[in-house]
Amino acid sequence: MSVLIPDSELSKRFEKVPTEIYPNSGIASKVVAIEIAQIIRSKQMLNKPCILGLSTGSTPKGVYKELVRIHKEEGLSFKNVIAFNLDEYYPMQPDSLHSYVRFMKEQLFNHVDILPDNCYIPDGTLSKERIASFCRDYESRIEMHGGIDFQLLGIGGNGHIGFNEPGSTSNSKTRLVALDHSTRAAASQEFNGLHNVPRTAITLGISAILHAKRVVLMALGEHKSRIVKASIEGLVTEYVPASYLQNHPHATFILDEASAAELTRVKTPWLVDTCIWDKKLIKKAVTGLAISLKKPVLKLTDKDYNDNGMGELVAQQGPAYDINLDVFNQLQHTITGWPGGKPNADDSMRPERALPAVKRVLIFSPHPDDDIISMGGTFMRLQDQGHDVHVAYQTSGNIAVSDEEALRYADFVTGFDQKFGLNNSEIDTIYQNARAFLKNKKQSEKDIDEVRQIKGLIRVSEAKATCRFVGIPDSNVHFMNLPFYETGMIQKKPLGEEDIQLTVDLIKQIKPHQIYAAGDLADPHGTHKVCLDAVLEALRRLKKDPENQDWIKDCWLWLYRGAWQEWDVYQIEMAVPMSPDQVLRKRYGIFKHQSQKDGVVFQGSDSREFWQRAEERNKATADLYNKLGLPEYEAIEAFVRYIY
Structure with missing residues (x-):
């Protein structure tokens, strides 16, 4: 399974940690699952336990789905696996819809033969007085088993790994943390609103993550592209905790095409290596240059191209004005007030066909x-x-x-029935049941x-x-x-x-x-x-x-x-x-x-x-x-x- 965009030696001038880019999230997830399966099997051959560090959220779902498939179709056993999860919201009941205990059971544990006693997840039900000792014991248990063989990570929009928010030091231990506002906002969808998102969580410390023998950070989706670039190409800093992985000897970032969009080799490949200048790449390069220099396309000069790493393009297809004119015309031809095509008009330069006139x-x-x-x-x-x-x-x-809003409508319908003497028993039952449920609904309950x-x-x-x-x-x-x-x-x-x-x-x-x-x-x-x-x-x-x-x-x-x-x-x-x-x-x-x-x-x-x-x-x-x-x-x- 080959990467979408080659990881050339020249790209390493910008990327400070090994990075693999795959065409989509499905392929990326399978690559990671295959590596985990190989580690489990290699440990089985040595008659040793395999210690996995696991994460939650949308990113690893594809990995867990593929691991379940490998278990069911290829006979991969998880009996030698001991799993330590990165984190858990606090406070959090294990049966809550938002609990990571529930997440792991639904996504992985309930579908494979892992022993229940080998599944460790931070406890969101502890009293605050017990958290510190629990966290020390959590790290001690990992060390007792010889450390984490493979640590799977996602990345937050602010660069957090686990719930180690910006400001976390590289030697931070497992602990109770206050969640950053951006982290809570990102989770608000799952919790039906920001006000329902816990303000704290228990997380494995960065020190324990960096002591894992192998670390893979997965990032999927365009919304992760900027923080991915900062983590891979930027400075190592506590303000982007994922950047600490640059110092890990066996860490790799696994990306899909969308999350890699801001990396230099993807966004401006001409700065990394020799390019094949097709029409699409020329349009991308020229519009990007015009935007960065705050100049109209037609005012770009040969010097602008040369000063910004695009001299090769001018040498091959210049002068600059000819390139500018072609890109300008491409932009102009995208504009139309007739999205269904303009009838009785020359459509050769329009984005949509003129015929049929009525579509x-x-x-x-x-x-x-x-x-x-x-x-x-x-x-x-x-x-x-x-x-x-x-x-x-x-x-x-x-x-x-x-x-x-639902309760307001339920009140309206039942009130309408009463006021005008309507007596539809089936409708009345639906709305009465809905009203009763909503008035006593718990946060962890799904709607009836x-x-x-x-x-x-x-x-x-x-x-x-x-x-x-x-x-x-x-x-x-x-x-x-x-x-x-x-x-x-x-x-x-x-x-x-x-x-x-x-x-x-x-x-x-x-x-x-x-x-x-x-x-x-x-x-x-x-x-x-x-x-x-x-x-x-x-x-x-x-x-x-x-x-x-x-x-x-x-x-x-x-x-x-x-x-x-x-x-x-x-x-x-x-x-x-x-x-x-x-x-x-x-x-x-x-x-x-x-x-x-x-x-x-x-x-x-x-x-x-x-x-x-x-x-x-x-x-x-x-x-x-x-x-x-x-x-x-x-x-x-x-x-x-x-x-x-």
Whole structure:
């Protein structure tokens, strides 16, 4: 299994720790699982225990899944494994939905033959007076077994390893720590809000981590790319605890393509080694140079290229102005006010085809508001320009509705029944059960079916309101309710055959000329990623089926991004500008989602409302185009075409 981007000797000028980059999280996870399996087997041959240091969170899930497969299909035994987990929230009951005890059982321990007495996890139920002695005993037990043979790590957005937050020293011991605000904000989604996230945790100290014989740090997803660069290429500092691994003799960073995006050999490969200057790389290099120098593309000079490590490009394809002009034209040709193609026009320089003049368009929205938040201006323009627009809401989005909002609706319905003498016993039972549950709900409890029905209905009504605002008829609105999502918890099921088949059936029913789908892949285990995987797999199957050849070859797939990020300018292949009035109209469309306004359940570290995030992102894209020398627009929505 080869790495995506070679780790050349020249890249080591920048990377201070061995780093391997793989095409996606699946391959990266298998590589790590195979190494762990090999260590377990080698210890078995010596009749010795294998001491594993294990981590939690979304990153290692793929590793544990592969280890379970190797156990079941290849006979790997875990009877000689002794596992020490890195950390646990404090206080935390072991049966809580958020407990790492529960996480490890559900992800690994319950599916392999590891002995229960060999599973050690920090105890979140201790009194504070007992924590210090527990931590000393925890480290002593590791030492008694001869130390950790293999330590698996993830990395926090602030560089923490375990729960060793910035400021932790290299000799720090296992201890109770106060969690950084950014760490708690990142966990707020799992806890249904920041106020529910514990403020403290017990963590294995950095000293114990650095004493492990082998350390692998995994980072997956674009949201980890900046801290990955700081950890691998920056100085060793207590402000980025993961950077301590630069001093470990047997540490390796295992990355997917997205988390490696900021590394020098990926972002600016011409600074590392000789490049093959294709059109895409030239656009990336030139736009990056213009942005860094704060100059329009057409004003870049030969000296600018030479002074910034791009002299080779000028030597091969210069002078600079010719290169500038080609990149400028590429940028200009992405801009269109006709996302469905402009009828009766030369489309050779436009991102979309002119024909057919009226297209069938299918917009996939992972949650019931991603359509209007992420591509609301384009959504409305497609409808206004006469295309046959369909919207498919892939999940119910019910877990993103607060308990208070659900209770308010339950009170409304039961009060409405009483006031007007309605007596539908089935509806009354649903709402009475929901009200009773919500009034006594514990933090660790998942919603009962009745509550999920109410929350889902709230999202359905809001999505319908948005579609009516845009002008989409009810017949063109599809609620898919993909089964993978319906667990009632943050953790979802893997993408399944039923999810894919539902997607195949809908695409086949509509036979679209255009599909829009969320390409928001910052979290490789998130809902957006699973929803996109369903669309891609459905299109692959349809493309192979001879019955669909008459229309599938003409179906183009465009990817949009959400409220938190945008495509890099060199990636953008269609840029749809919006006027001030269109920006305001999009805002009103977002306002239809009242349950997601003000007190959003999964706010994350960004306290702004969704309409504010979307407007800032769209305005920033327009400003960037303008700074590169293109016309000035109020806002721009951006898309990348995916060839499947």
